[in-house]
Amino acid sequence: MKKPKLKNYNGASENNLDFFVNHNSMRTESTSVLHPMSWESVIPRWHFAMLNDVERNQAFETAIKHVVSPNRRVLDIGAGSGLLAMIAARHGASYVTSCEMVQPIAHVANKIIALNGFQDHIKIVAKKSQDLVVGLDLAQRADILITETVDCGLVGEGILPIIRHARQALLTPDATIIPAKAVVKFSLLESHLVHNLNLAFDSASFDVSPFNVFSTVGYFPVRLRIWPHRLLSKPTTALKFDFQVDSLEPRQKEISVQVEHNGTVHGVVFWFELDLGNGVVLSNAVDNQKSHWMQAVQCFEEPINVQKGNVLNLTIQQSDTNIDFQLATTLEH
Ligand SMILES: C[S@@+](CC[C@H](N)C(=O)[O-])C[C@H]1O[C@@H](n2cnc3c(N)ncnc32)[C@H](O)[C@@H]1O
Structure with a gap:
């Protein structure tokens, strides 16, 4: 199977953290047009x-x-x-x-x-x-x-x-x-409609793929339950954080995930479980309809076909402000 290419399209870096935090932080979709005289250009909705x-x-x-x-x-x-x-x-x-x-x-x-x-x-x-x-x-x-x-x-x-x-x-x-603590969990995601939220190749029989230079490289918020989709793997722990004791420095981790259903992997969906202490846990998992936090989706540029029993090897890179999933290799079972 082919390894999807992931290009660093948007040039977001740790150097523009202030801009990123103020304008691009991602809880819910920010769909409205920014009016220069409106607070919305400074204060996210x-x-x-x-x-x-x-x-x-x-x-x-x-x-x-x-x-x-x-x-x-x-x-x-x-x-x-x-x-x-x-x-x-x-x-x-x-x-x-x-x-x-x-x-x-x-x-x-x-x-x-x-x-x-x-x-x-x-x-x-x-x-x-x-x-x-x-x-x-x-x-x-x-x-x-x-x-x-x-x-x-x-x-x-x-x-x-x-x-x-x-x-x-x-x-x-x-x-x-x-x-006090947090766990990030993910599943392999099949949804060509969610993939279409961030990448375009053929529009009215024109090749519009150069527009993908503007695609979001990292994750973006999606209310997954409103889009037709299938989760092709069980929820799997990607990263754990203990805010009291861990260094919280950037890190890289390799992880293997078993495919549960035949299908096409368009990317990953991930969410957090936030432990506030004393048994209080908040999560934006797919089935939590009450949370204002949507789920995080990261699309792979090229979807890959998988079969039940395949094992996908993923590299997870966590920086100060991003979690990035990349497909490494695919092992047949
Ligand atoms: C998600 S809001 C939470 C507001 C409030 N604590 C609450 O829970 O309702 C986070 C706020 O933190 C501010 N913020 C983010 N990073 C900050 C930092 N390093 N220092 C001070 N304020 C920050 C943002 O501007 C934003 O207003």
Whole structure:
């Protein structure tokens, strides 16, 4: 079987992380046209779906209330509306520092916190977490970190470098981190319609394949249940993260996956299981219809035909903001 070519089309790099995080983070599809005078050119629309995700909000509330107390110092990275900082304060945190790197969001978070009467307990710092200074922005290192900087493929909003830096510069050595752990699982995906969301070859009998220079190289969000599809392998663990102790550095891993059904592999679908501690787990698995997070899909440029019993060898590359699956070799059984 042929090994699919994967070209680095879009040139996204670690150097444009700020742009990537602000404009391209991927929870849900961003389908509307950006109006230059609209906030939408700066503030992704997924903030609304996220704020209305009751399952997410309740999960964080349950996890947060287990750990906060008046004498513990809370750092919330990525304030957004201030929601998680207010939840911490509601459950007894006497002082919460919450940073937000997008200035207009930080400004509105301050308003929301005052509106809800928490201005004496929460300080919003309009900075990127990596620019926070202990002794200036927060009095001392924090012993609780809360950060919900998770996109559909877990890492796209920068949670790995955020926690890595926080552990090194902003937290006590034994700090509690919410989320505590995560697992990324995947299945081989058959769906030519999902493949068509990112690649085009023949349109009205014209060869339009050069347009694929604009294809997304990495993963993108898809609400998989709305597209005809088949999962050709069982859910398989791709990567595990322990945010308290792992280095969270980029890594590469080889993995073998057994094909369960004859068909055509167009790519992989993957999702996370986010362990918030104390038995609270959030997931954007395909069958979770409540989550605002869609699934992450990565298409292979050239689909491959497989048979039940084949074993596919995949290389998984995890960087600070991407998880990339590449087909290595195929072994017949
Ligand atoms: C997904 S939202 C979560 C908002 C809020 N914590 C909640 O759960 O409702 C993440 C927010 O973090 C901000 N953010 C992402 N990376 C950040 C960083 N390194 N430092 C500060 N803010 C960051 C984004 O601008 C965004 O507003």
